[in-house]
Amino acid sequence: MLLIRCPWCGEREETEFHYGGQAHVAYPPDPEAMTDAEWAEYLFFRDNPKGVFAERWVHSAGCRRWFNTLRDTVTSEFVEEAR
Amino acid sequence: MTVESLRRSPLADHPLVSGSGVRLVEIPFLTAVNVQGAPGFPTPPASGVAAWGERSVLWLGPEEWLVVGPDGDTFDLPGGVDVSANRTTIELSGPNARDVLEKGCTLDLHPRAFGAGRCAQTTLARSQVLLWQTSNAPVYRLMVRGSFAHYLADWLTDAAQEYL
Numbered sequence: 537m538l539l540i541r542c543p544w545c546g547e548r549e550e551t552e553f554h555y556g557g558q559a560h561v562a563y564p565p566d567p568e569a570m571t572d573a574e575w576a577e578y579l580f581f582r583d584n585p586k587g588v589f590a591e592r593w594v595h596s597a598g599c600r601r602w603f604n605t606l607r608d609t610v611t612s613e614f615v616e617e618a619r
Numbered sequence: 620m621t622v623e624s625l626r627r628s629p630l631a632d633h634p635l636v637s638g639s640g641v642r643l644v645e646i647p648f649l650t651a652v653n654v655q656g657a658p659g660f661p662t663p664p665a666s667g668v669a670a671w672g673e674r675s676v677l678w679l680g681p682e683e684w685l686v687v688g689p690d691g692d693t694f695d696l697p698g699g700v701d702v703s704a705n706r707t708t709i710e711l712s713g714p715n716a717r718d719v720l721e722k723g724c725t726l727d728l729h730p731r732a733f734g735a736g737r738c739a740q741t742t743l744a745r746s747q748v749l750l751w752q753t754s755n756a757p758v759y760r761l762m763v764r765g766s767f768a769h770y771l772a773d774w775l776t777d778a779a780q781e782y783l
């Protein structure tokens with residue numbers, strides 16, 4: 537069983553959470569000025585590192601809050617959680 | 620305005636078991652108001668419960684609380700939404716109450732980690748519940764959506780068999 541530390545509720549079982557993908561993907565300031573390729577890049581393309589990755593998670597069966605994490609994609613160890 | 624004679628609780632026709640080790644009863648129609656923002660009542664610490672007269676204030680998340688009062692209680696709170704009809708409450712007590720919960724809940728409910736005056740939104744047997752311990756006797760309240768109440772009552776009945 538993988539435990540994930542919710543920054544509000546503490547350690548909970550993985551099944552209480554949903555994954556939100558890469559963190560810190562900013563909404564483009566001027567979407568209408570973008571080409572289709574740039575828009576597709578923003579929508580669909582994400583980093584896929586082997587190692588520590590900044591991610592979004594939501595504690596969907598608990599406090600329902602979104603938070604950021606740093607997770608090692610090799611070991612699935614959560615290095616850090618932030619509100 | 621609720622028509623008293625017509626309202627039915629989710630477990631009204633659903634027998635709940637009781638025995639020497641575990642007692643299960645439904646507490647229907649508790650008043651519950653979800654409040655976000657700046658409250659005008661005493662607030663508990665994270666994962667805690669505060670008393671507000673006859674009412675209890677349950678922590679749901681940062682700046683979010685569930686105010687629970689008796690049946691028929693009425694109060695208007697800024698930022699409050701009446702969610703009384705969302706859930707019903709199953710009270711679980713007796714010396715083996717914790718043993719029953721531990722069959723389907725991954726929280727650490729041992730007294731060193733959880734006790735009276737604590738609450739948590741979590742899953743019990745895969746259904747979402749608001750778990751609230753009201754006494755170290757122990758007595759637990761499970762606030763569960765009406766549509767999950769039959770399932771959870773059946774699961775509890777099954778899990779409690781060996782302690783009856």
Ligand SMILES: [Zn+2]
Nearest residue numbers: 542545595599
């Ligand atoms: Zn949480």
